[in-house]
Amino acid sequence: MSTEDKYDFGMIGLGTMGRNLLLNMADHGVAGAGFDKDASKGVQLEKEGAPHKVKGFSDVKQFTESLKSPKAIMMLVPAGKIVDEVIEELLPLLDKGDILIDGGNSHFTDTNRRVDYLESKGLHFFGMGVSGGEEGARKGPSMMPGGDKDAYNVMKPILEAIAAKVDGAPCVTYIGPGASGHFVKMVHNGIEYGLMQLIAETYELLRNGLKLNNDEIHGVFEKWNNGRLQSFLIEITRDIFTYKAEGSDHLLVDDIKDEARAKGTGKWTSQGAMDLETPIPVIDSAVSMRDLSKYKSLRTKASEIYSSSEPLVADKEAFLTVLEDAFFFSMIITYAQGMHMLSKASDEYQYDLHLDEIAKIWRGGCIIRSTFLENIYNAYGKDKTLEHLLLDGDVKDLVVAALPGMRNVVSAAVTAGIAIPAYAAALSYFDNFRTKNMPSNLTQAQRDYFGAHTYALIGKEGVFHTQWMPK
Numbered sequence: 001m002s003t004e005d006k007y008d009f010g011m012i013g014l015g016t017m018g019r020n021l022l023l024n025m026a027d028h029g030v031a032g033a034g035f036d037k038d039a040s041k042g043v044q045l046e047k048e049g050a051p052h053k054v055k056g057f058s059d060v061k062q063f064t065e066s067l068k069s070p071k072a073i074m075m076l077v078p079a080g081k082i083v084d085e086v087i088e089e090l091l092p093l094l095d096k097g098d099i100l101i102d103g104g105n106s107h108f109t110d111t112n113r114r115v116d117y118l119e120s121k122g123l124h125f126f127g128m129g130v131s132g133g134e135e136g137a138r139k140g141p142s143m144m145p146g147g148d149k150d151a152y153n154v155m156k157p158i159l160e161a162i163a164a165k166v167d168g169a170p171c172v173t174y175i176g177p178g179a180s181g182h183f184v185k186m187v188h189n190g191i192e193y194g195l196m197q198l199i200a201e202t203y204e205l206l207r208n209g210l211k212l213n214n215d216e217i218h219g220v221f222e223k224w225n226n227g228r229l230q231s232f233l234i235e236i237t238r239d240i241f242t243y244k245a246e247g248s249d250h251l252l253v254d255d256i257k258d259e260a261r262a263k264g265t266g267k268w269t270s271q272g273a274m275d276l277e278t279p280i281p282v283i284d285s286a287v288s289m290r291d292l293s294k295y296k297s298l299r300t301k302a303s304e305i306y307s308s309s310e311p312l313v314a315d316k317e318a319f320l321t322v323l324e325d326a327f328f329f330s331m332i333i334t335y336a337q338g339m340h341m342l343s344k345a346s347d348e349y350q351y352d353l354h355l356d357e358i359a360k361i362w363r364g365g366c367i368i369r370s371t372f373l374e375n376i377y378n379a380y381g382k383d384k385t386l387e388h389l390l391l392d393g394d395v396k397d398l399v400v401a402a403l404p405g406m407r408n409v410v411s412a413a414v415t416a417g418i419a420i421p422a423y424a425a426a427l428s429y430f431d432n433f434r435t436k437n438m439p440s441n442l443t444q445a446q447r448d449y450f451g452a453h454t455y456a457l458i459g460k461e462g463v464f465h466t467q468w469m470p471k
Contacts, residue, residue, distance in 0.1 A: 129185020146181025325405025
């Protein structure tokens with residue numbers, strides 16, 4: 001195969017994301033080769049990619065030989081052991097100086113290990129979070145590449161061409177060294193979990209609290225998506241409340257079993273936050289509630305021995321007004337927790353993250369894109385050293401204005417026995433965050449009492465221990 005006939009870029013894994021990213025590249029003049037052990041996926045790529053220059057392979061050696069040097073290859077395969085297996089299969093077929101990209105949802109600790117390993121082999125490697133689902137991959141995703149900066153700079157023109165655009169700016173930027181790209185994508189997914197749980201709890205309030213029908217619920221989300229709550233997740237929720245399966249007279253959502261699944265990125269976010277000692281209770285609640293949803297038979301038994309929730313005693317229109325405030329408040333808190341985690345990780349792992357740039361590339365293409373990300377972008381843009389989003393003056397004004405509605409909703413839901421763990425976690429986090437003196441002094445006294453764990457004293461240097469009761 002002559003150099004002219006070779007392909008500019010290679011993709012391993014021609015599932016929905018890999019295939020659509022290659023097609024997106026083809027639209028921008030990039031000749032793409034794809035490899036998948038399932039030959040039918042290569043055929044599908046060529047069919048959908050015509051008349052562009054794209055080619056599917058089911059033989060990995062032929063695939064690598066079809067690429068221009070230095071070779072640039074992205075892996076979009078399931079996280080974990082499969083990524084390592086693909087790397088080992090590729091190594092004999094690659095030359096020093098070739099570029100390898102992991103575009104899947106790999107755990108950042110695995111990416112750390114692979115960065116060192118592939119560097120020792122003379123390869124350029126970076127891990128890149130990709131968000132936006134099928135439509136994003138095809139029309140413009142948000143991408144979070146981190147690792148080998150030289151490799152990113154080689155790939156930068158292609159990545160900027162295929163990325164989503166907001167105000168003409170591409171939703172991709174170099175995140176930082178090491179596994180920073182996958183770490184940022186992990187936190188993105190944690191925020192996604194939190195926002196989805198808040199929307200689910202909102203649905204519960206509308207359905208079982210206010211007793212709204214599906215058309216009315218659709219109307220609420222449609223209205224919200226036309227205002228300050230505009231976001232991809234609110235938009236798709238609005239659409240779900242219009243969709244009927246073919247031949248059905250009712251909404252598909254009513255037929256779906258109430259057991260939420262997960263691929264692990266939310267759990268990783270909670271685990272990572274605990275390692276950093278950075279609280280993200282809204283996200284933690286979301287992970288826990290997905291887990292609880294899986295205990296369907298247990299919940300069914302409990303529902304038979306405990307009384308059900310009561311209707312909200314509230315004027316519907318008045319409650320919808322405060323509910324919008326409550327969702328806005330909780331959304332702000334969820335983003336704030338995620339951004340705080342990124343700030344802590346930047347220091348701990350020496351990522352040198354630019355939080356304004358991260359907010360900027362999240363404004364388009366990704367699952368958590370929303371109008372409010374413009375506020376986050378502005379907050380970190382005007383103060384690069386901002387310790388926490390809730391300390392920004394403009395954000396403070398938004399929080400204070402929405403707070404009465406938040407308290408109203410949480411109080412009403414708790415009184416009626418309607419579960420809103422993410423809403424409640426957002427409010428409790430805020431109330432502790434704004435508290436100069438938490439009751440943690442008592443916790444520390446207890447620790448010293450039973451375990452001699454010592455304590456610090458106000459206004460005194462050193463650590464202290466007390467024999468609280470005579471031996």
